[in-house]
Amino acid sequence: MNLPISEIFYSLQGEGLRTGTANIFVRIQGCKAKHACYASGIRCDTEFTSGTDYTLDEIHDMIQDLGKGCMNIIWTGGEPADRVNEEVVKWFKDKGYYQCIETSGLFPVTDLLDYVTISPKVAEHVIAKNFKHVNELRYVRHKGQSVPVPTITADSYCISPHSDGMDINSENLKHCVQLCLDNPQWRLSVQNHKIWMVL
DSSP: EEEEEEEEEEOOOOOOOTOOOOOEEESSSSTHHHHHHHHOOOOOSSOOOOOOEEEEEHHHHHHHHTTTOOOEEEEEESOGGTTTHHHHHHHTTTTTTTTEEEOOOOSSSTOOOOOOEEEEOOOOOHHHOOOOOEEEEEEEEEOOOOOOOOOOOOEEEEEEEOOTTBBBBBBHEEEEHHHHHSSTTTTTTTHHHHHOOOO
C-alpha cells in the first residue's frame, strides 16, 4: 500500500491539548476540503502541486531515521482522513506507535486511532454525520466571529486565533482570549510552533 506524502518531519506539537509533545508529523498530500478552506480565508499548511508516493515500509524507515526513538505519529495534511484508513493505522499500531490525526471532519476515521482532533473546515452537519465524539475540537476564529456551536462532543474544546502566515495576529488573539473568558468551557490554543520558530 502507498500513501501520497507531502513531507515528514520531527517537531513539537504546537497546538491543542498535546502542546509541547514530540511527534513525527506525516503530512498527507492533497485535500478534498481545500475549497472550503479557501472560501473561509484559511491558509493551508500543505502545498498541493507536488508529493511522492511511499510504501508503509518506506514511511516507517523515514520515521525511524528522523524520530530519535519517538513513538508518536501525527497524521496531518491536507486531509489525512481520506488516505489514513484502518489498514494503515493498524500497520503502525502493531509496531507500537501512538497515532493522532488532525482532520477537517470531512471523512470518518478508524477507531484504532489513539487521539482524534477535528479542526472543522466543513459544515457542522457533515461533521455530525461522521463523528459523535472526539478527543479535541479546535476551531479557528477571526476577530468578530462568535463562539463555536459544535454539533458533536469532545474531551477538549479549543479556540485558535487565525494567524497571518508565521505571525500571530494580535487582534484575532485578543478576540479569542475574550471568547474563552466569556465561555470558560473553551480553551485558548495558540499556534505556539510559530512563536517557537519550529515547523
